[in-house]
Each structure stands twice: as C-alpha cells, then as structure tokens.
Amino acid sequence: MQIKAAVAREAKQALSIETLELEQPDTHEILVKVLATGVCHTDLVVRDGMLPTPLPAVLGHEGAGIVEHVGAGVTKVKPGDRVVMTFNSCGTCPSCHHHDSVYCHEFFPLNFNGARLDGSSPISKDGEAISGNFFGQSSFANFALCNERNVVQVPDGIELELLGPLACGIQTGAGAIINALKVTPGSTVAVFGVGSVGLSAIMAAKVCSATTIIAVDQNAERLALAKELGATHTVNVNDCNSTEEIMNITGYGLNFALDTTGLPPVIRNAVEALAPKGTCGILGASGPDAEICLNETHFMSAGRRLMGIVEGESHPETFIPELIRLHQAGFFPFDKLVRFYEFEEINQAIADSESGVTIKPIVRMPH
The missing domain is CATH 3.40.50.720 (NAD(P)-binding Rossmann-like Domain)
Structure with missing residues (x-):
C-alpha cells in the first residue's frame, strides 16, 4: 500500500515528506493507522548519524493509532483496537523470558538496524531501499507496521493522539x-x-x-x-x-x-x-x-x-495503562508537556524540540 511518510535522507538535514510503499503485515505483524507520533531525542540522534541506522530511513517511535489489519498469527489485538507502539524485543532471549524485555539481547538490532531481524525492510520507494521497522514501527508516517510484541492496547476515555509519548520518553x-x-x-x-x-x-x-x-x-x-x-x-x-x-x-x-x-x-x-x-x-x-x-x-x-x-525498566503492557490511570486521576498531568503539530510541520516540531521551545512535540498524521 502507499503511505505518506517523513524520510530522513541525509544526516542533520530536514526530513522530506514522500509517498512510499509499505508491505502488508507478516504473520506476527500489525498494520496501524497512525493518528499521532511523538518526537523524541532519539529520533534526532539517529537523523544526525550518531547511531548506525542506515539512511534514508523513516524514523518515529512513539506512535499511537488504530489497528487496521493483523497478520495471520496475531491474537493480541484486532482491527479497530486503540493502541500505542513501544520498543521492540525478541521474546525468546533470557531477558525476555524474565519479563525484562527492555534488556532484550536483540534490543539494538531490533530497534536501530532499520530492518527486521531477517534484514528486510517493509518500506521502499520505486525499488529504492528505505530503512523501516525503526523501533519496530517507523511511525513518522500515516500507516506503520509493528510487531505483536511491541503493541499495547489502551483504553477509551482519553485522547488517543496524546498517548504516543507514553511508549518511550514519558515511560522512560x-x-x-x-x-x-x-x-x-x-x-x-x-x-x-x-x-x-x-x-x-x-x-x-x-x-x-x-x-x-x-x-x-x-x-x-x-x-x-x-x-x-x-x-x-x-x-x-x-x-x-x-x-x-x-x-x-x-x-x-x-x-x-x-x-x-x-x-x-x-x-x-x-x-x-x-x-x-x-x-x-x-x-x-x-x-x-x-x-x-x-x-x-x-x-x-x-x-x-x-x-x-x-x-524506565518498564513492562509496557502494564505500565502504560498504569500511567494512563494516574493521568485520569489527576496525579500525572503529562499533557502539560505537549504541543501538537500537523504532519507538514514536522521539521518545525523538530526544530522547536531542539531549541527548547516545545518540551514534547506530537505530530498529527494526515488521513
């Protein structure tokens, strides 16, 4: 399918909004209609070439949206569910077995290599390879593929567009x-x-x-x-x-x-x-x-x-809902950190984050 995405093509340069191709979900993958994505310092570090994610790449790793389609092996969520996407993990190493997925032995390749573990990327443009699967999502786009392990279902009763940063910066x-x-x-x-x-x-x-x-x-x-x-x-x-x-x-x-x-x-x-x-x-x-x-x-x-x-040594499936409950009870007003931007303003959102004008930018995706 075709998607709109912000692409980091050169280190320390503005992102370009482009039309790309996104594969359909594999067996344990989930297609999410992204409503909004937080801008995190890690996105900027990768854009600037300080970590070895190959460019061009679609970054973004604090995505929130609606499940659009699921792979044949997915049982955790279904189409229509409200979700946020967090960091990815392998599920099979000793850390994952002990519910310490933040210290997954494959954390770096799964989150920073810009590809699945088999080396493939779900994103391309007219045959050109584009690094995707950043933090198991690449959510600077209006649709993203994530994995069953890094999707977290969230409740009704709170603005979904607000919740993406809970999946990384705020939970950290x-x-x-x-x-x-x-x-x-x-x-x-x-x-x-x-x-x-x-x-x-x-x-x-x-x-x-x-x-x-x-x-x-x-x-x-x-x-x-x-x-x-x-x-x-x-x-x-x-x-x-x-x-x-x-x-x-x-x-x-x-x-x-x-x-x-x-x-x-x-x-x-x-x-x-x-x-x-x-x-x-x-x-x-x-x-x-x-x-x-x-x-x-x-x-x-x-x-x-x-x-x-x-x-934050978090178990996202339980900790993100806990933060939402604290917010709803008035004890964790993280909304005071947030400013929303439209997708076309993503480079302004990044600049405002770098200058300190905005504490936590959230970019709304077009649909």
Missing part, C-alpha cells in the same frame, strides 16, 4: 523513578535535566510520595514548570554549584538521583550529591565513546551506586 522518565530506582515514600530525589523525560520523573517522584524533590537545570522556565508538577525545590546551575546546593537543601545528600542529560560532568555531580547508600540512575549517553569519571573513594566508601536504565 516515570519508569526510572517507579520501576528502576523504586523511590520510596519520604525519600529525597533530584532529577538532573528537566525536559520531557526529567519532568515525567518529577511527576513520578510525587506519585511515589518522595518528600524532597529537587529539579536541576539551567532553564528557568523548565524549572518553574517542574515546581508546578511536583518539585519541592529547584536548582539553577547558572546560579550555584548544584552539589553544594543539594547538600544545603537535604543536609546529608540524596537517597536517589536521576540524570537525564547523559553528560559525564553532570553525572559526576549527581553521584557526588548522593547520601551514603544513595543510588544514581542514568538514562542516556552523550556519545558512543563518552566515559564517566568518579572519585573512587567517595563512591566506594559509602556504598553509593550507579545504574544504567533503559526505557
């Missing part, structure tokens, strides 16, 4: 707090970097009843929003030393720190602000060769911990 921040760090009531938490992921973490820390929630950033407007969403304190790194200020606020340091920037100096500051037995989680890296430097004595002598976290 919230899940890091709830699932990975397991923040406890009465604890002290600091989030370093308050974009969409960090602000989701702030909201989640409030849900977990942390009593001291510190937002650390250099953007005064983002810090003000963090205060509105649950932060009890804000630290602007343009005005002070973040570690010293956190010590002033807490008296002894943090039970939990979360870095969303991937910047080694910021990660070091986060670790240095930990109390004894405190844990710091990190959600990204500033580049493939980035390294973290810590003071060994400070780190080891008080039992401090540093952990990497992927996709």
Whole structure:
C-alpha cells in the first residue's frame, strides 16, 4: 500500500515528506493507522548519524493509532483496537523470558538496524531501499507496521493522539523513578535535566510520595514548570554549584538521583550529591565513546551506586495503562508537556524540540 511518510535522507538535514510503499503485515505483524507520533531525542540522534541506522530511513517511535489489519498469527489485538507502539524485543532471549524485555539481547538490532531481524525492510520507494521497522514501527508516517510484541492496547476515555509519548520518553522518565530506582515514600530525589523525560520523573517522584524533590537545570522556565508538577525545590546551575546546593537543601545528600542529560560532568555531580547508600540512575549517553569519571573513594566508601536504565525498566503492557490511570486521576498531568503539530510541520516540531521551545512535540498524521 502507499503511505505518506517523513524520510530522513541525509544526516542533520530536514526530513522530506514522500509517498512510499509499505508491505502488508507478516504473520506476527500489525498494520496501524497512525493518528499521532511523538518526537523524541532519539529520533534526532539517529537523523544526525550518531547511531548506525542506515539512511534514508523513516524514523518515529512513539506512535499511537488504530489497528487496521493483523497478520495471520496475531491474537493480541484486532482491527479497530486503540493502541500505542513501544520498543521492540525478541521474546525468546533470557531477558525476555524474565519479563525484562527492555534488556532484550536483540534490543539494538531490533530497534536501530532499520530492518527486521531477517534484514528486510517493509518500506521502499520505486525499488529504492528505505530503512523501516525503526523501533519496530517507523511511525513518522500515516500507516506503520509493528510487531505483536511491541503493541499495547489502551483504553477509551482519553485522547488517543496524546498517548504516543507514553511508549518511550514519558515511560522512560516515570519508569526510572517507579520501576528502576523504586523511590520510596519520604525519600529525597533530584532529577538532573528537566525536559520531557526529567519532568515525567518529577511527576513520578510525587506519585511515589518522595518528600524532597529537587529539579536541576539551567532553564528557568523548565524549572518553574517542574515546581508546578511536583518539585519541592529547584536548582539553577547558572546560579550555584548544584552539589553544594543539594547538600544545603537535604543536609546529608540524596537517597536517589536521576540524570537525564547523559553528560559525564553532570553525572559526576549527581553521584557526588548522593547520601551514603544513595543510588544514581542514568538514562542516556552523550556519545558512543563518552566515559564517566568518579572519585573512587567517595563512591566506594559509602556504598553509593550507579545504574544504567533503559526505557524506565518498564513492562509496557502494564505500565502504560498504569500511567494512563494516574493521568485520569489527576496525579500525572503529562499533557502539560505537549504541543501538537500537523504532519507538514514536522521539521518545525523538530526544530522547536531542539531549541527548547516545545518540551514534547506530537505530530498529527494526515488521513
């Protein structure tokens, strides 16, 4: 079938809206009529050639829509179901068997190679190979193919176009707090970097009843929003030393720190602000060769911990509906992060994300 899609053809260049061909779903694949897709930092990293997804490619990995057609082996959803599409996993490795699909042994090839595991792409243009299957979906398009393992059915009663970012960025921040760090009531938490992921973490820390929630950033407007969403304190790194200020606020340091920037100096500051037995989680890296430097004595002598976290260590089938329930109950107002764009404005949405004008852009697809 023919689809409209935004194609990344050259690194660091604008996406081009083109008519492409999309295959019909294979045995365990699902054709989704995409209503809207979030723009995530990972899309931009891949567009800029920092990860080895071959270009040209159709990116997009926070898609929400309606099931149009299913492969012969699909039993999880049926045509007409409301769904979001999240990361893909193999379902057969030890991690998947232990319900840790975020650490699937095939996570990288399934999500970043731009092809199915057999090397084929479901997207082409007049015989030209186009990388598809990005995060098992390539949802910068009005139709996308996903897999039975990375589709999540969502309930009625909430705007479907709003829900795509729950499948990646928002579940990453919230899940890091709830699932990975397991923040406890009465604890002290600091989030370093308050974009969409960090602000989701702030909201989640409030849900977990942390009593001291510190937002650390250099953007005064983002810090003000963090205060509105649950932060009890804000630290602007343009005005002070973040570690010293956190010590002033807490008296002894943090039970939990979360870095969303991937910047080694910021990660070091986060670790240095930990109390004894405190844990710091990190959600990204500033580049493939980035390294973290810590003071060994400070780190080891008080039992401090540093952990990497992927996709919030979420089990999407249960965690995404949980976030929706929290939102509907008024405890997780992630809609305050969102601005909608039409499909023809996708490059503007990307530019606004990069400049910080918009926290979480969502692009509505044409039908």
